[in-house]
Structures are given as structure tokens and as C-alpha cells.
Amino acid sequence: MAELRYNPLLDDWTMVASHRQNRPNMPKDFCPFCPGSGKVPDQYTVHKYDNDFPALMPDPPEPDPVGSELYRTAKAFGKCEVILY
Numbered sequence: 001m002a003e004l005r006y007n008p009l010l011d012d013w014t015m016v017a018s019h020r021q022n023r024p025n026m027p028k029d030f031c032p033f034c035p036g037s038g039k040v041p042d043q044y045t046v047h048k049y050d051n052d053f054p055a056l057m058p059d060p061p062e063p064d065p066v067g068s069e070l071y072r073t074a075k076a077f078g079k080c081e082v083i084l085y
Contacts, residue, residue: 002055003063006072015076017055033084040084047084054080 002017026032036042039049056078063073 002057002060002076004074004076005063005066006074008070013074015055017076033082044084049082051080051082056080 002015004013005016006013031037033040035044040047056076058077058079060075060077063075066073
């Protein structure tokens, strides 16, 4: 799950997406973004599709219970798309 974590020393939020480490490893000779490979048509000028392994989602789950008053956590809202041109 992706979540936002507040760093009080930097006064800044950082996105942590621990679930992305579980993405599958692609074979070295496979290109998921090349024309004709899966979601990519043979011919296009600009092509958009939803990311298969998004770090953000429109309705995210609750963050991990690692937060405290000092180190706050928050949901990471968003949408991840792949744009090819």
C-alpha cells in the first residue's frame, strides 16, 4: 500500500509504497512498452493506459499503524497512468 509519512525534521511529506517491491521481474528480452506487446497497439502517436502496478489509487486503504503524533501518516490519493508517445 502507498501512504504519506511526515518527516518533522524536514517539515515535508514523503510517499512510501512498500507493496511495489512485489512487482514481477520481467525477462530481460521483454519490453512492456514496445508496440504490439500486450496493452500497446502496433501503431500509435500517443497512447495512455492505467499502470498495472500503481503506487497511488483513487480510494486508498488506511495507512500502516506506524504513525504517531510526531511522525504522522496519511492516505496517498492519486492515479497512475502510463503515457507513451
